[in-house]
Amino acid sequence: MRNATRGVGSVLAFTLFAVVASAPPGAAAQDKPTLGADDYDQWESLGSATLSPDGLWLAVVVRRVDESSELRVHRTDSDSVVIVPEGSRPEFGADGGWLAYAIGVSPDERDDLEEKGDPVRNGVGLLDLRTGDREEIEAVQSFSFSDDGRHVALRRYGAPDSESDGTDVIVRQLAGGGSMSFGNVSALAWQEGGNLLAMLVDASDRVGNGVRLYDAESGRIRSLDADEATYRELSWREDAPDLAVLKTYEDEAHEDTAHVALAWRDLDTDSPRAFRLDPRESSDLPAGTRIVEHRAPTWSDDGSTLFLGVKERVPVEVAAGDSEEEEEGDAASGDDGEDGGDEESPGVEIWHSLDVDPVPQQRVREDQLRREHDIGAWHPGEGEFLFLGGDHADRTEIAGGGRHVLARDETPYDMDAMFRQQFHDVYAVDARTGGRELVRERVTIDMGASPGGRYAVWFEGADYWTHDLTTGETRNVTTGLGGTFVDLDRTPTREQMGPFGIAGWLEDDAALLVNDRFDVWEVSPDGAGGRRLTAGAEGEVRHRVVTLDPDADAFDPDEPLYYSTYGEWTKQAGFSLSPRGEMPEPLIWADASFSRGLLKAEDADVYAFRQEQFDNSPDYYVAGPRLDEARQVTRTNPFQDDHAWGTTQLIEYENEWGRRLQGSLVYPANYDPDETYPMIVYHYELLSQTLHQYQVPDPTRYYNVQIWSQEGYFVLMPDIVYRDRRPGQSNVETLRPAVAAAVETGMIDPERVGLIGHSWGGYQTTFFVTQDDLFAGAVAGAPLTNLMSMYLSFYWNSGGTDARIFEISQGRMQVPWWEDWDSYHANSPLHHIENLNTPLLIEFGTEDGAVEFNQGVEFYNAARRAGKQMVMLVYEGENHGLAKEPNQRDYQSRILQWFAHYLKGEPAPEWITSGVPYLEQKDGLKKKKKVS
Numbered sequence: 001m002r003n004a005t006r007g008v009g010s011v012l013a014f015t016l017f018a019v020v021a022s023a024p025p026g027a028a029a030q031d032k033p034t035l036g037a038d039d040y041d042q043w044e045s046l047g048s049a050t051l052s053p054d055g056l057w058l059a060v061v062v063r064r065v066d067e068s069s070e071l072r073v074h075r076t077d078s079d080s081v082v083i084v085p086e087g088s089r090p091e092f093g094a095d096g097g098w099l100a101y102a103i104g105v106s107p108d109e110r111d112d113l114e115e116k117g118d119p120v121r122n123g124v125g126l127l128d129l130r131t132g133d134r135e136e137i138e139a140v141q142s143f144s145f146s147d148d149g150r151h152v153a154l155r156r157y158g159a160p161d162s163e164s165d166g167t168d169v170i171v172r173q174l175a176g177g178g179s180m181s182f183g184n185v186s187a188l189a190w191q192e193g194g195n196l197l198a199m200l201v202d203a204s205d206r207v208g209n210g211v212r213l214y215d216a217e218s219g220r221i222r223s224l225d226a227d228e229a230t231y232r233e234l235s236w237r238e239d240a241p242d243l244a245v246l247k248t249y250e251d252e253a254h255e256d257t258a259h260v261a262l263a264w265r266d267l268d269t270d271s272p273r274a275f276r277l278d279p280r281e282s283s284d285l286p287a288g289t290r291i292v293e294h295r296a297p298t299w300s301d302d303g304s305t306l307f308l309g310v311k312e313r314v315p316v317e318v319a320a321g322d323s324e325e326e327e328e329g330d331a332a333s334g335d336d337g338e339d340g341g342d343e344e345s346p347g348v349e350i351w352h353s354l355d356v357d358p359v360p361q362q363r364v365r366e367d368q369l370r371r372e373h374d375i376g377a378w379h380p381g382e383g384e385f386l387f388l389g390g391d392h393a394d395r396t397e398i399a400g401g402g403r404h405v406l407a408r409d410e411t412p413y414d415m416d417a418m419f420r421q422q423f424h425d426v427y428a429v430d431a432r433t434g435g436r437e438l439v440r441e442r443v444t445i446d447m448g449a450s451p452g453g454r455y456a457v458w459f460e461g462a463d464y465w466t467h468d469l470t471t472g473e474t475r476n477v478t479t480g481l482g483g484t485f486v487d488l489d490r491t492p493t494r495e496q497m498g499p500f501g502i503a504g505w506l507e508d509d510a511a512l513l514v515n516d517r518f519d520v521w522e523v524s525p526d527g528a529g530g531r532r533l534t535a536g537a538e539g540e541v542r543h544r545v546v547t548l549d550p551d552a553d554a555f556d557p558d559e560p561l562y563y564s565t566y567g568e569w570t571k572q573a574g575f576s577l578s579p580r581g582e583m584p585e586p587l588i589w590a591d592a593s594f595s596r597g598l599l600k601a602e603d604a605d606v607y608a609f610r611q612e613q614f615d616n617s618p619d620y621y622v623a624g625p626r627l628d629e630a631r632q633v634t635r636t637n638p639f640q641d642d643h644a645w646g647t648t649q650l651i652e653y654e655n656e657w658g659r660r661l662q663g664s665l666v667y668p669a670n671y672d673p674d675e676t677y678p679m680i681v682y683h684y685e686l687l688s689q690t691l692h693q694y695q696v697p698d699p700t701r702y703y704n705v706q707i708w709s710q711e712g713y714f715v716l717m718p719d720i721v722y723r724d725r726r727p728g729q730s731n732v733e734t735l736r737p738a739v740a741a742a743v744e745t746g747m748i749d750p751e752r753v754g755l756i757g758h759s760w761g762g763y764q765t766t767f768f769v770t771q772d773d774l775f776a777g778a779v780a781g782a783p784l785t786n787l788m789s790m791y792l793s794f795y796w797n798s799g800g801t802d803a804r805i806f807e808i809s810q811g812r813m814q815v816p817w818w819e820d821w822d823s824y825h826a827n828s829p830l831h832h833i834e835n836l837n838t839p840l841l842i843e844f845g846t847e848d849g850a851v852e853f854n855q856g857v858e859f860y861n862a863a864r865r866a867g868k869q870m871v872m873l874v875y876e877g878e879n880h881g882l883a884k885e886p887n888q889r890d891y892q893s894r895i896l897q898w899f900a901h902y903l904k905g906e907p908a909p910e911w912i913t914s915g916v917p918y919l920e921q922k923d924g925l926k927k928k929k930k931v932s
Helices: 009-014 038-041 107-115 322-332 361-362 366-371 411-419 638-642 706-708 729-744 761-766 787-791 802-808 821-826 827-834 855-868 886-903 916-929
Strands: 043-050 056-065 068-076 081-085 087-091 098-103 121-128 133-138 139-145 151-156 168-172 177-189 195-201 211-215 221-226 231-236 243-249 259-264 272-275 290-293 305-311 374-379 385-386 397-399 402-408 424-430 436-443 455-460 463-468 474-476 501-506 512-515 520-523 530-532 541-545 561-567 573-578 585-590 599-600 607-613 616-623 650-656 660-666 676-681 714-716 750-759 775-781 840-845 870-874
Touching: 009 087, 043 087, 043 098, 043 599, 043 607, 043 616, 056 087, 056 616, 068 139, 098 139, 121 139, 139 177, 151 177, 168 821, 177 211, 195 243, 211 243, 221 243, 221 259, 221 455, 259 305, 361 366, 374 402, 374 855, 402 436, 424 455, 436 455, 436 463, 463 512, 463 729, 474 775, 501 541, 520 541, 650 714, 660 729, 676 729, 706 714, 714 729, 729 750, 729 761, 750 761, 750 886, 761 775, 761 827, 775 886, 787 802, 787 821, 787 855, 827 870, 840 855, 840 886, 855 870, 870 886
Parallel strands: 259 290, 676 714, 676 750, 750 775, 775 840, 840 870
Antiparallel strands: 043 056, 056 068, 068 081, 087 098, 098 121, 121 133, 139 151, 151 168, 168 177, 177 195, 195 211, 211 221, 231 243, 243 259, 259 272, 290 305, 305 374, 374 385, 397 402, 402 424, 424 436, 455 463, 463 474, 501 512, 512 520, 520 530, 541 561, 561 573, 573 585, 599 607, 607 616, 650 660, 660 714
């Protein structure tokens, strides 16, 4: 057994700073108090950080357990900080001189407003970073900077009873303080690389509706189009003064709304060119075709093409009683029709065994199904329109800046997808001619296009493949390289294995960067070979490329690459730097977690990263390109020093078929080496990577390891791995050695160990306690209990069948239960209820859309029939996870009570020992409501 909190010294030569490892438990008991329930509210969670373009400022939102929050704007080269209560959504202007942010209301204010029925409205704050001056403007729902950061558009709230989406907009000149106001604006968008602001006008009576253009530099306002119509979907071309928008029209013959596409080129001149595509006039669009509103127009890179969503129109259906003949028939029969209008339609759905997508799935995807459409290419300059997706094109991707479209066709494999893997064929469609070319058949992982548009790339079998859209050649580009690009620990029964992923491309499509288990490879997309850029496999250290510019679609081959690094067995982590053509040089390597990657200021060599440990609250640091001499910028949870705190260590073990594994062992906050302690085992799949993750003690997060540590428990989070068709048995064969390894430390009382898990972890918990009496008590949230009945049910949240989960995903069962009755029976907790001797607490929401509530009911009734000790908590109206705070806190409290009784021997409340009659529960709930 090894302790990963030791051993930093061997790598200090290239460590940014000596990250102090979690200290080993001392010889004496902690002399600080542990946390109580009254201490939780102050605890802080650190949000994502934003760097100013010049790197001089770092903005971050901090939220507390009591639901209050604040925006902290730190100067990166000093201790200066600006604090904005309830601030959020910080955004720096491009010139680095200004920061805009939203200002919300406190939790108490929000409660008061909602109780009165008043709207809850945010404001906006503007901070001049050069002078420190601040301004707050009330009732502003959104803001956006011009591309140069010199202007900001502020969109106010509309009237609550307004029939339009239009609101007032103020455009502020930040340096001079001047402003311009506009009314009835429903949407706005700044030109990229310019000062033009496009706005859609939407008035309640439609009078004055249209498209307006405001030049924030000159103050000029132009009307591009005006009509008594609704306008939507503003779309600027990247780095160009070209704009497109959709304009509605309606007619009595159709139920849906169709659109005219409008486009303008060269809007930064006095003579822009205007283009119009009207399906009522264009011969290129077949009659009965409409341009849809739910796909924004997309420009090709060169501006020659606009891609539009198109769909067949829905004609108005003539009601059965509207025809003249039927009216006469009704009169002859003496039916005056008065009762017919009040007759309700039958509430029936028709489910057929030939349904490819079952009705529950269609119901969940109703909006998506209504939004399905084909794609067409409009060439405004030539006045031409081409269908590109057409029949059997389920989804499309624009490739090569608009030269091609990749279209996928799932229809040949629809029957397979009913219960197993979804395959599809991929076609490349020429956007200029409409010609289609089959790229690949029977693909399961989505195909993507290179940034330059020359290649399509996908993963198949155990390798990456490319298709040259210029020459039509298809190649396996990773075979023979020596890397293992398949992630075998994910879901190893998939018909098509999952990869470790694509890391990116080099500019001009020169190379594809792909991940294997430990390394990054640079692969030639033309099949000429590849090379390993990192040497992670030798030390089992995972390397992943860090993307510093989120707007770049490819890496510059002349620039160095940064990598995040992670030790498979040490759990150490950090960053490395690789000049082109050289192996990476470690910059940081420490016993810590760096979970948010690496940030870089847009216009300066200033970098920021977030560091945390289990006993060290997360904070951001800034440094130069080599990440040395880093300066701590934020300081969260400083009051932690006033309380006792736990630490962590790695536990090593082999499961019962010889697989080397690890677990994260959390110490009790009040650890005394002269005592032995109870232990809670929390499990799911792979969890040892959580060793250095900080956890805020938040009772609304009911599986809270930090609170368990504060309550005097060791907590073990082991890695669980699986063999095909043995999901429950694999867990048992892996969990027993993990617990034994923890107990062997001598710090844990083997008679006082409990087990807990949720969903898949809940299944594992429920199964284990029907196989072994190792645990003194157990808690299972939303567990699968009968694999056979669940196989035949639905995943109601998505509407898909649970059969796919069992055959090709987490269940790892590969076949239906009637083809392998023994495996399903052997791995179903319900079928071993007679062996349940461990006191078990189960939690379910009545509207669980992932694991059906009846899974709990089945096990509950089986336990009653078999005379077993079990309690089920039922939360009315809750889904797979509890969303309502009172329920979250209730469940968290009951977990503590359960383990306090069965692991610590504390007296049990009545709900554990004998249950509570329904009327008492109902009356107690009424009393609570009156008190509140």
